[in-house]
Amino acid sequence: MEEFIGGLWHRFITRAATRSYPQAAVRLVDMERTAGILFRALGGDPGLRVAPAAETEHGARRGWLARIAHVGEKAAHAARDDETLRLPAEIALFPECSQNRDLYLWLIAQGAALPADGLAADNWIAANQAASAATLMAFPGFASRYQRLVEAVVAERPDPRKLPADEAAAERAIRQALAEPGSVAALPAAKRPPAPVALWLYPAPVAIDRRQSEPPATPAERPEGGKTQDATDRRRQAQREDMPDGKNGLNLPFRAESLLSFAEYVKVNRGQDDDASDDPARAAADMDRISVAQDTRDTASKLRFDLDLPSAAHDDIPLQSGILLPEWDWKKQQLKRDMCSLTLLDPRNAAPCELPAHLLRPARRLRHQFEALTPARRWLKNQPEGPELDIDACVRAFADRRTGHAVDSTGGYLACERRERDLCCLVLADLSLSTDTWVSDEQRVIDVIRDSLWLFSEALGATGDPFGLYGFSSRKRDHIRFHRIKDFDEPADARIRGRIGALKPGFYTRIGAGIRYATQILAKRPESLKLLLILSDGKPNDVDHYEGRYGIEDTRMSLNAARQEGVRPFCVTIDKEGQGYLPHLFGPAGYTILRKPSELPARLPLLYAQLTSA
Structure with a gap:
């Protein structure tokens, strides 16, 4: 009964103290496509990705009811740095959905108008006002929407008459800055920070340099496919800490419960806290802030033997090694020559085989459909x-x-x-370790890719169009693996089906180098239409600095170079977050996202037919 009454009281006091409207909430995941399109249309950096912001303690004054209910301590501030535009994962500040949606649109406009380095801790208020004035001047259509938002935000803010003198002066300055952007140079000093301003972007938290956080002598790195996903998708902040030495003067060097007493001895199970099989993901779910420290020891969660390079006797057969390729450094805005080393490989022990039984019927259907495209x-x-x-x-x-x-x-x-069809196609498949993840109870991503390549070969074998099949993976810039599955001059026979069946996932996704070498192969073809189909399941990624904005920009430059060579790239991905970065890489019509990976084998040949119908 006591717990029941406590639960009722908790729900009542939380609902009474929370100043939000869950029934009118708008989520960022529903605004993801609109956010990306609007941000780029307003002149924002097309390389930035949109991501949810983490909730942080703002330290502003709260009402007595909020203090009793322990709510309102944190807020998700919109922020922007040189790689990411962070917006609240959910906005429920106003009682109408349209107002919450308008707030998202205004924050996106602010992010497009602000310079990447314009939100320093000492000038972020002036920078927000300058961005607001610039946005209203460049896009007058925002004026009425902005005025409505200002009135709604001011109505939700604390009354200056009920605040101490210093906080009241800061609150009045904020209201003036919102009503007349550019009229306030800085906020008056106050003991407490003001309540968060929903219409402004805040300085981005200091990012942790991954290269500094990784020990240089660690022999095994985190595998791309070994990531764990937080079921709540909640953003958290990180802070740098020194690695504890494991010594604590208050801890006994032995377990006190192991001491036996002559009076009483009871055999009981040890508590859960001492269980050796702790779940790190469950522990992280209870944390609001995660501490990161540098350690020279390997942990079980990082070790993955698949990342060790296999011996020459068990590895794929190298056909050509030491192929040097450039790489784009987006921070220096420079194309670095001969930065990557690529090795062309043939699968080892790939025995010829027939088409799997579950693909016989769809392959027969596709052959009949594609025979209509055969030159007659x-x-x-x-x-x-x-x-x-x-x-x-x-x-x-x-x-x-x-x-x-x-x-x-x-x-x-x-x-x-x-009448001949003057075209050719190269399929470039991502074979990184992330393709080892399961998409259903019976299939992994790599299994879906194998089925897709099998059906694609059967379909194009019916048309007679020249095509090639290749795969790629990487382990740093000096070991990029480019797998030859089928060259253009090879027939699609049992030998090629055996190579497809021998594909194995491993390593990382340095996609820029794979695209550059595929472009070199297509540049030698005599056909007028050269199609590059890229099958991927995630963002560019490697164990060194090749991640985030660096990998995105290098991939974009490799695609631009491919277009200059007359190659038409098109991406087919199962990455649910692809909407945030694929338009920047391939353009609005240069990619497709499959929500169900199992649809890839049937969709790939049909996509090829659509892309080559013109």
Whole structure:
């Protein structure tokens, strides 16, 4: 009964103290596509990704009811740095959904107008006002929406008449800055920080340099496919700490419970706190702030033997090694020559095989559909020359001559013509370790990719279009693996099906180097239309600095170089977060996201037919 009454009281006091409207909440996941399009349309940096912001303690004054209920201590501040635009994961500040949605749109406009380095801790208020004034001047359509938001935000803010003098002065300055952007140079000093301003972006938290946080002598790195996902998708802040030495003067060097007493001895199970099989993900779910320290020891969560390079006797057969490729450094805005080393590989022990039984029926259906695209012979009538007479043209000329009409003597023969499809296609499949994850109870991502390549080979075998199949993975810039599955001049037979069946996931996704080498292969083809189909399941990633904005920008530059060579790239991905970065890489019509990975085998040949129909 006591717990029941306590639960009722907790729900009552929390609901009474919370100043939000959950029934009108708008979530960032529902605004993701709109946010990316609007941010780039307003002139924002197209390389920035949109991500949810972490909740942090703001330290502002709260009402007595909020203090009793322990609510309102934290707020998710919108922020921007040189890689990410962070917005609240959910906005429920106003009682109407339209107002909460308008607040998202205004924060996106602010993020597009603010310079990347314009939110320093000493000038962020002035920078927000300058961005607001610039946005209202460049886009007058925002004026009425901004005015409504200011009135709604001011109505939710604390009354200056009920605040101490110093906090009241700061609150009045904030209201003036919102009403007249650019009129306040700085806020008056106060003992407490003001309540969060929902219409402004805050300075971004200091990012942790991953290269500094990793010990240089660690032999095993975190695998790309070994990530764990927080079920709540809640953002958390991180802080740098020194690694504890494991020594504590208050701890006994032995377990006190191991001391036996002659009076009483009870055999009991040890508590959960001493269980050796702790769940780190469950422990992290209870933390608001995660501390990060540098350690020279390996942990079980980082060790993955798949990342060790196999010996030459068990590795794939190298066909050519030491192929040097450039890489784009977006921070220096410089293309570094000969930065990557690529090795061309053939699968070892790939025995020829037939098509799997579960693909026989869809392969038969696709062959029938794609046979309509096969180049066929057709006879052209009334030609000036040809191997046979055109009987219809001859009869028509004889009738015209007998009736006294003019006779067309330019034609009278049949000519046979064969219309060829002047195109080729290269399929580049991501074979990184992340493809080892399961998408269903029976299939992994790599299994879906194998089925897709099998069906794609069967479909294009019916058209006669030249195509090649390749895969890629990487382990730092000096070991990029490029797997040859099928060259353009090889027939799609049992030997190629065996190579597809021998594909194995491993390592990371340095996609820029794979695209550059695939472009070199396509540049040697004589066809006029050169299609590059990229199959991927996530962002560019490698164990060194190749991640985040660096990997995105290098991939973008490699795609631009491919277009200059006459190659048409198109990406097929199962990454649910691809909407945030794929438009920047491939353009609005250069990619497709499959929500169900199992659809890839059937969709890939049909996508090829659509891309080559013109």
